Amino acid sequence: MGGKPSTLGDIYSYGILLLEIFTGKRPTDEAFEGGTGIQQFVAMALSNNVMDIVDPSLVCEQDFDEESEESECEEKAIRRKNEIEGMAKGLIEDCFVSLMQIGMSCSANAPDERMPITVVINKLHTIRNVYTDKA
Numbered sequence: 499m500g501g502k503p504s505t506l507g508d509i510y511s512y513g514i515l516l517l518e519i520f521t522g523k524r525p526t527d528e529a530f531e532g533g534t535g536i537q538q539f540v541a542m543a544l545s546n547n548v549m550d551i552v553d554p555s556l557v558c559e560q561d562f563d564e565e566s567e568e569s570e571c572e573e574k575a576i577r578r579k580n581e582i583e584g585m586a587k588g589l590i591e592d593c594f595v596s597l598m599q600i601g602m603s604c605s606a607n608a609p610d611e612r613m614p615i616t617v618v619i620n621k622l623h624t625i626r627n628v629y630t631d632k633a
Contacts (some may be wrong), residue, residue, distance in 0.1 A: 506609040513612070514602025520598055522553030537605055540598050548594050557590070593629045596621070 506613040517536050518524055525536045543551040600621055613621075 505611075505615070506612055509612045509615055509618070510606075510609070512615075512618070513601045513606075516597060516601030517605065520553060520556065520594060520601070521551050522555065528566060531633045537602060544595060544598055544602070548598065549591055551593050589629065593625060595623050 514525060521540065523529065523536060523539070526538070530536060530539065533616065540551065547568065549557075600613065600618055603611075604618060606609050606612045
């Protein structure tokens with residue numbers, strides 16, 4: 499905790515934040531007891547099961563507001579996930595994989611293995627351009 503602030507520390511935090519946003523889980527989540535962390539959780543699902551770890555509210559069709567029940571949103575997300583299975587599944591899944599790979603690269607344990615922020619920004623712009631053009 500007492501280390502001095504650094505750009506590489508900020509990049510690590512940004513990577514963890516990305517993983518939190520897209521999984522809907524915190525690094526301190528009870529599911530991560532026993533040595534498993536958010537990075538291991540994402541790494542295990544990244545190649546084949548990424549949609550299983552994506553926060554359901556991200557694929558929910560309606561805007562989440564106070565009147566919406568979370569379980570209702572999750573049910574809609576499951577239905578939406580099943581609809582996606584056909585035509586756009588690959589596109590949406592690839593987008594989440596790309597975003598989570600950035601989160602994983604930014605949160606590498608060794609500071610010198612973390613993705614430079616200029617590369618992060620370029621990759622995020624590319625993802626936005628590729629997936630909004632195809633959507």
